Amino acid sequence: MPEHRQQELVDRFDRRVEYLRLSVTDRCDFRCVYCMAEDMQFVPKPQVLSLEELSQVAEAFVNLGVRKIRLTGGEPLIRHNIMQLVEQLGALPDLDELVITTNGSQLQRLATPLREAGVGRINISLDSLQPRRFRQLTRTGHLAQVIAGIDAACAAGFERIRLNAVILLGRNDDETLDLVEFARSRQVDLAFIEEMPLGRIEEHDRALSLASSDWLQEQIEQRYPLRPLGDPEGTAGPARMFAMEDSVSRIGFISPHSNNFCHLCNRVRVTAEGRLLLCLGNEHSADLRQVLRGADASMTTLEEAIVAAMDLKPERHWFDLEDEPQILRFMNATGG
Numbered sequence: 440m441p442e443h444r445q446q447e448l449v450d451r452f453d454r455r456v457e458y459l460r461l462s463v464t465d466r467c468d469f470r471c472v473y474c475m476a477e478d479m480q481f482v483p484k485p486q487v488l489s490l491e492e493l494s495q496v497a498e499a500f501v502n503l504g505v506r507k508i509r510l511t512g513g514e515p516l517i518r519h520n521i522m523q524l525v526e527q528l529g530a531l532p533d534l535d536e537l538v539i540t541t542n543g544s545q546l547q548r549l550a551t552p553l554r555e556a557g558v559g560r561i562n563i564s565l566d567s568l569q570p571r572r573f574r575q576l577t578r579t580g581h582l583a584q585v586i587a588g589i590d591a592a593c594a595a596g597f598e599r600i601r602l603n604a605v606i607l608l609g610r611n612d613d614e615t616l617d618l619v620e621f622a623r624s625r626q627v628d629l630a631f632i633e634e635m636p637l638g639r640i641e642e643h644d645r646a647l648s649l650a651s652s653d654w655l656q657e658q659i660e661q662r663y664p665l666r667p668l669g670d671p672e673g674t675a676g677p678a679r680m681f682a683m684e685d686s687v688s689r690i691g692f693i694s695p696h697s698n699n700f701c702h703l704c705n706r707v708r709v710t711a712e713g714r715l716l717l718c719l720g721n722e723h724s725a726d727l728r729q730v731l732r733g734a735d736a737s738m739t740t741l742e743e744a745i746v747a748a749m750d751l752k753p754e755r756h757w758f759d760l761e762d763e764p765q766i767l768r769f770m771n772a773t774g775g
Contacts, residue, residue: 529557546588630691
């Protein structure tokens with residue numbers, strides 16, 4: 440058998456794509472106010488990629504030089520038989536990192552199996568430590584269940600655990616330091632993410648509720664001076680990470696509005712229905728499901744479609760809270 444060809448994924452701006460965010464479902468057991476509408480219309484199941492198709496997509500990207508895959512959703516851990524896919528990806532010989540983003544609701548039962556299957560790092564959403572407020576922000580979530588999941592993840596021995604928090608002015612901005620204290624108590628990292636203007640929502644006014652990273656950093660530094668770390672993982676990721684002198688926990692800020700990081704972008708997304716999104720904030724995409732289910736479907740045709748799509752990757756997004764969102768798909772349909 441001839442050796443598989445090695446081809447790098449490089450866009451028109453000489454950015455090398457080495458990171459794939461692979462959504463396994465657009466469904467979620469929460470209805471977070473910044474992520475989706477309360478009465479969501481989900482993709483019909485026949486249009487969602489099968490586990491076998493998701494595995495083929497992952498293998499094709501790894502063949503093309505991707506070294507990090509993050510499983511996302513919706514909530515990835517509610518996908519039926521998700522551990523089958525995790526185990527397959529964890530066994531890919533050329534994949535350096537398999538990571539996952541979750542709301543934490545299923546971690547009590549799945550944290551240890553995920554770690555054993557090869558998941559190295561895990562991100563867990565946590566926007567409030569007050570049970571009633573947590574319920575209001577997630578609409579359906581139970582705080583105790585998520586905290587138990589976080590503790591199960593801590594016990595499972597992941598290389599790194601990071602909590603993700605979206606702070607909304609007037610909703611949970613008074614909990615910024617409480618969340619920092621919680622992360623310190625568990626010896627995990629914490630990243631604050633500016634709300635993404637994806638999908639039209641009526642629950643709150645995004646322009647009025649945006650808590651900028653600079654404002655949050657000022658609040659934290661009143662108690663804990665922060666020392667910038669640069670890119671500690673060497674992934675060119677969007678989070679600007681900071682250390683605290685008296686803790687192993689690190690604080691991060693992801694700032695699509697106030698500190699655009701597009702020039703460093705090394706990632707693409709594949710939605711649960713097989714749409715290859717070249718940018719979080721643009722609609723440039725390629726239909727991989729059509730390739731996967733076409734009459735001439737093969738690993739070669741799939742890789743060719745992925746390579747060709749690199750020319751569609753735009754230079755940057757243009758998030759503007761003063762106008763209606765240009766991107767009408769919700770975050771759960773994008774791949775978190």
